[in-house]
Amino acid sequence: MAELTTVARPYAEAVFSLASEAKRLDQWSEALRWxxxxxxxxxxxEYVTNPKHTAQEVEALMLDVLGERATDEVKNLLGALSENSRLTLLPEIANQFELFxxxxxxxxxxxxESAFPMTEEQKSELAQTLSKKYGKTVRLDVHENADLIGGVRVLVGDDVIDASVRGKLHAMAASLKN
Known part of the structure; x- marks a missing residue:
């Protein structure tokens, strides 16, 4: 995973720089999603990784599916990726582009992760609290995880906020062992 991220990063940075300069972030975002x-x-x-198909054939197929989203810049990206057998990096490039x-x-x-279903009010309150903490707008991706027993566990980038019963039990057990 880390290697994939490392290899995809220069492509994502280049695409993001190009999209930013041209003020076309949304168009690039859509093309990369596709x-x-x-x-x-x-x-x-299977088609993309099959050595029977030339880079030009693979590129032509992808451009055909893209339709009007296939700008000259997108064609250039596809050409570079297909020539270097790196088309399988596209999901990671798209992911990093979205992060940028x-x-x-x-x-x-x-x-x-919440032990129980969260109401819209709870989600809104949590988003506001996290927005204050990070000084940015926060988008929540909420999942239910009954293993937490109670409470929530929040991941923001590399930060982990574990306010779950399970997390507190683990912390208590660790402190008792010391």
């Missing part, structure tokens, strides 16, 4: 979805399709992955875009727009993503 390209990533194509590559994640098992049949498409969110950072520029002052948005941070938070993954929330």
């Amino acid at each position: 390209l990533a979805a194509m590559v994640q399709n098992p049949e498409a992955t 875009k969110a950072q520029t727009e002052g948005i941070v993503d938070a993954t929330v």
Whole structure:
């Protein structure tokens, strides 16, 4: 995973820089989502990675699916990736591009695990609290996880806020062992 991220980062940075200069972040975001979805399709992955197909054939197929989203810049990206047999990086490039875009727009993503379903009011209150803490707009991705017993666990970037009963029990057990 880390290697994939490392290899994809220069492409994502270059695309983000190009999109920022041209003020076309949304168009690039959409094109990259489509390209990533194509590559994640098992049949498409088989076609893309099959050595029987030339880079030009693979590129032509992807451009055909993209339709009007295939600008000259997108064609150049596809050409560079297909020539270097790196089309399978597209999902990670798209992911990193979205992270750069969110950072520029002052948005941070938070993954929330909750022991019980959260109401919209609870989600809103949590988002506001996290927005104050990080000084950015927070987008929540909420999942239920009954293993937490109670409370929530929040992941924001590398930060982990564990306010779950399970987390507190683990902390208590660790302190008792010392």
